[in-house]
Amino acid sequence: MTIDALAATPRLAVIAHEDLQSCAADALLTGFARSLAGEGWPIGGVVHARRLDAAGRKRMFLIDVASGREFCISQDLGPQSRACCVDPGAVAQASGVLRQALADRVRLAIVNRFGELEATGGGFAAELAALAGEGVPVLTAVSRKHLQAWRHFAGDAGIELPLDVQALHDWAQRACAPAAEGASAAPGKAA
Template identity: 40%
Template sequence: MGAAELSVVLAAIVHPGKGHADALLLDFVQRVQDGGCVVRGLVPGPQSDPQDCAARTVRDLETGVLYPISQGQGKQPGVCCLDPDALLTAGVVLRRALQGPADLVVVNRFGIQEAAGGGFCAEFLELITAGYPVLTVVSHAYLPAWREFTGGLATELNADMAALSAWFEQVRGQAAADPVAS
């Protein structure tokens, strides 16, 4: 498939920040899985205080394994406590998703690390290039970086179940109509 033929199926739930879309994302993934679809990737893990990134985790949708992704820098304003090495470790989940069928791959978020060109950027690109439908969340703060990263090719969704469901139904319809993509 040439570059001109690449079909990008990529969407972001746009939200105000600080975990605002996490519960919606988790609920949506559960509904899609309950509907018999294969969903792989990473979602936000349990966190007692969404304002405190020092205890942040992501959860592998396939195995349930939790990956701690924080460094112990506390709640200092303006300090990113995400651990780039821990993100690299958790990224194995996204790279493993490339080796199996999936109706949807979730990348827990496009955030500060990705906006700077790190985090899960390489995994995003691999998944998109391989033709997987990819869903993530992006806060308003990182929307300009997201748009630059995606070249404006991603769908931006309101943070509500109706928007997510409509997008996914469209994705499923396109996959059914194009047997080569399946």
């Protein structure tokens, strides 16, 4: 579904990207969140950052877009590990940011990604569904390897956007417009 083909703008939007573009998607979401906050939009959610810790190890963080609070979501599995190093407990702790965004009735929620955890029903899946179900537009990112799971999750309530800031702005203006309220079904509830 493209943004031009919409009669009613879906409340769930995802930046669909190739695996090698995940850093670009992270940067786009972070920049977009900063731009909206700078314009005075009441937004909530988390964005993703990668950087080295004090010991020089690569770490992943979720950053609360409203407060700047950081959650380290990397766990040290040892140098020989090839498993996913995302710490589900830290993700669960960061999910409180999304629940607070729902309680605050933000204008738009940004979620770092729909990844492996969400594709299997964990991670932020419940929070994504709760936000969209309560009419809060949600923007996230998904790599191609999880795109089918995203499509199953979002159903008719979702739209796929390119890695393009103007496409994000266009969607956000339409999804957050008062006339769009109640226009789309919640995830898992096809219209």
